[in-house]
Amino acid sequence: MRRLVPQALVVAFLAGGTSAFVAHDKEVELSVDGTPRTLHTFADDVGELLAEEDVQLGEHDTVGPSPHQPVADGDEISFSHGRPLDLTLDGRRRQVWTTERTVQEALRGMGVRTRGASLSLAPSADIPRSGLELEVRTERNVTFIADGEERTVRTNAGTVLEALGETGIELHGLDTTSAPMDSFPREGQTITVMRITGREKVKEERIAFKTVRQADPGLAQGTEIVERAGSTGIRRVTYRLRTVNGVREKPRRIAVEVLRHPRKQIIRVGTRPLPQSVPGADHLDWAALAHCESGGRPAAVDGSGHHGGLYQFDAPTWQAMGGRGRPQDAPAQEQTYRAKKLYVSEGASPWPYCGRKLTR
Secondary structure, three states: OOOOHOOOOOHHHHHHHHHHHHOOEEEEEEEOOOEEEEEEEOOHHHHHHHHHHOHHHOOEEEEEOOOOOOOOOEEEEEEEEOEEEEEEEOEEEEEEOOOOHHHHHHHHHHHOOOOOOOOOOOOOOOOOOOOOOEEEEEOOOEEEEEEEEEEEEOOOOOOHHHHHHHHOOOOOOOOEEEOOOOOOOOOEEEEEOOEEEEEEEEEEEEEEOOEEEEEEEEEEEEOEEEHHHHHOOEEEEEEEEEEEEOEOOOEEEHHHHHHHHEEEEEEEEEEEEEOOOEEEEEEEEHHHHHHHOOOOOOOOOOOOOOOOOOOOOEHHHHHHOOOOOHHHOOOHHHHHHHHHHHHHHHOOOOOOOOHHHHHH
């Protein structure tokens, strides 16, 4: 009896341990990317089960139930890897992620209309885990206005030109459209066909010259002398003249050829102060003489063109008195100063008729 009691205890212990082992073993179905398999596991939750099977849950992956959900016998667990899609949808490119395994399922999941759409891949094409590029052009209503008439077409065209071709509207010569012909036509967009006629016109135009003013201390203040006369340039300009749908546009300059460059005009400007008086001549009536000779006009020139200014200097006499250029171009103050110098040198004889006005 003493020998039988310990053996009975061992048998009872082993039987209890086996029951506990069987109680913790669970049979579950794990589906990875749509491929199911049956597993036996002691995992407490979904996350522990995935770790046992070396399945890593990434940022874009999905699993159901959640990783923290306890695992029970008979559970079904579904895991899907995220797949990147480089998607161009109606001309707009972006990257999206999907756990669907075919193009059609992915587009359906994103709510993209595929009826009548143009796809770069077959709807049944598989999406690998590495992802793929996909272009989708859905059907859109696009309206064209041409020659006063509207035509609306339902199209999945990728360019305005392609959609225009579906309307039967033809372009001729310079004709174009209000939207760029290589742009993507949007839903509800209205595009005008512009009938264009055009020609080119060539004109010769003058180019104005610039004026440079240079200080000259050798000239009295107020005196300006044209050192070098400026000359205008000439350029040949080509303009494009266009009429769009019967309306003439502003001419557009498209080419310029310089035939002759302009030459700058150089003017010397006096900076030397003039003496305030000339002894022996300051007391005379210079205003009366000027009124008699020129009507008091500093820029006056006689009919012959040889005498000018307030006191009707000829060029040799003016230059002999230190003047530069022409007397009529000098300021009134300088003209009077030069006249006083002439009087001191020769008296009133340079003004045979009006000279008597000096002493009245």
